[in-house]
Amino acid sequence: MAARPTMKDVARAAGVSLMTVSRVVAGETGVAPQTAARVEEAIRALGYQRNDIARNLRRKAQDSRTIGLVVDDLANPFFSALARSVEDEAYRRGFLVLVGSTNDDPRRERDVVSAFSARQVDGLVLVPTGGNRPFFRAQMARGVKVVCVDRPATGLDVDCVAVDNRAGTATAVRHLLDRGHSRIAYLGDRQEIWTQRERYAGYEQAMAAAGLAVDPALVRHGLRGVPEAAKAIGELMDAPNPPTAVFSGNDLVTLGAVDAGASRRFALVGFDDFLLADKLDPPISVVSQDPAALGRTAAQLLFGRIDGDDAAARSVVLATRFIDRGSGGDAVGPPLPGGRAVYQAAE
Amino acid sequence: MAARPTMKDVARAAGVSLMTVSRVVAGETGVAPQTAARVEEAIRALGYQRNDIARNLRRKAQDSRTIGLVVDDLANPFFSALARSVEDEAYRRGFLVLVGSTNDDPRRERDVVSAFSARQVDGLVLVPTGGNRPFFRAQMARGVKVVCVDRPATGLDVDCVAVDNRAGTATAVRHLLDRGHSRIAYLGDRQEIWTQRERYAGYEQAMAAAGLAVDPALVRHGLRGVPEAAKAIGELMDAPNPPTAVFSGNDLVTLGAVDAGASRRFALVGFDDFLLADKLDPPISVVSQDPAALGRTAAQLLFGRIDGDDAAARSVVLATRFIDRGSGGDAVGPPLPGGRAVYQAAE
DNA sequence: GTGAAAGCGCTAACAG
């Protein structure tokens, strides 16, 4: 309840001028040890703590030493791992991190970024929704540095850190093709999300390279969350001519497929690794990426920009890794060695 | 690169006084529509955005509309789910959230909270490490509201939201006892963490109630992370007189046990539910708590305090739920119905 | 070494 004491209060208590207190608090040299001691004493007695907000208002280098981190959903393990590594990089440099989730809603994204910007953030690590391009351009014109991560903001001239979603997906689909599958379903999240478009493109590309047409009946976009994905898989599998294999476009969709797979059998490969994927029966093969590395790299780029790096926008592509755990199944033939009950094609 | 335009710039551009711009920006009534329009136009032309930091410095209600959220590890799904719900509550009220992870290190906790406080946060949602009590008392004296979540800060007179760890654990251990186990191991994280002490107390209590002595050889504390936990389990099981059942004190330890369980058989019940626990073989029984509810409740309490609620400190205890999925095994007897390979006692 | 004055960008409290 007590009002926070100010430098003025400390100055009065120590019997010196406000300016002397400022110097002591800022750790400047040129204050007599005795005076400094008196000031320190008053600071302790009053419980004074510097107001960094007022400080930054007046300082020449008008930086707030705060960055904003805007992700789709902080509760999603992928984004929280990314967030943690951004936070670590910021902590190392004495920066603070404001966080916000967008839920992939451009309106909320705008709200959040507006508020961050009004708080004078020095920069933004952004997992962009589809919209708000002109708005971001305006922010950048005002001096806010922006780095995109996970997805680029097309049409915005900023640094971006992401993985090669297309190639990663093509590899995974090729893995299914190599095991004899030809009716391969694609299930993904909303196509408005760049990663989802890229992954679908990778799927199309791998199918085309194998001389196979994509059957539109086997493609489902717009799956938000596990239950929706599970339901979609169920419908696909219950339809007349079901797929023998499924490629899932993100971790949540994969989990939905695992859910649906308990009562049905099909080969499954998904984008994004997840905890316990190796402990399932069968263990799930995935295209894995490293969210912590994405966050770390994005933060490093951002701090470089804040420190004055004004080279042309960079695009960093991190590697994906295909992890074959066996759930790719075989379209025809006996169960996998080891006798495990694989999500295996029925025909 | 361009300096951010200020109200002064807008005033000049619109040919009005600074005060008129202030009124328009604040959305106050009592400005002639024509004048307002001229100002709006200037704002648009210059890309002006209000500096909320300068604003808060002068406003009567000296609130920054920012709270700090301090957790053990933002990358941990438990804390990230909690964080998301805190953020949602803040967003609804137009508050911003600064985040920081402590890694359970009091020094980092202090660093982070200091920096938050210097930024004039109105309040703190805190998953406290063991230390820094006097420091927090000083913060509160300065008017920073504090609410603890997941763990209380003993000796600090603040609101706290947590679950009944002791009772939840006792229930789980009783479940193992009921199924005939008597050599039940306890594996947990560092005892400096309140939840871990409580859970161990629940274990002791349930054992004592069953008239069983705790065998110190079956107790391991201080397990940080999955690999350490897996290693500890391995050692326990390879020792002369191994346990037939394991209680694990948090999600990471449970995952370590699952890892170790692939090559060994023992009953297992853990604190904290986790994704895919129901999809493992056997499905893992757990004491579950709701991190989102913890975060939401803590945030609501905090905003109540910020809004002036000065009632005595409240302690909210949320329910845990024991979810029996079968991994409790039977100390003696046939595999569980359904023929699943249960982590079952060997003897 | 120390202090007085000015001002960062904004709003409160008054005038007109």
Place this chain on the structure above:
DNA sequence: CTGTTAGCGCTTTCAC
């Protein structure tokens, strides 16, 4: 309806 003055808590600049 609009403008002037003062000042939030601090740092800059320039005196002494």
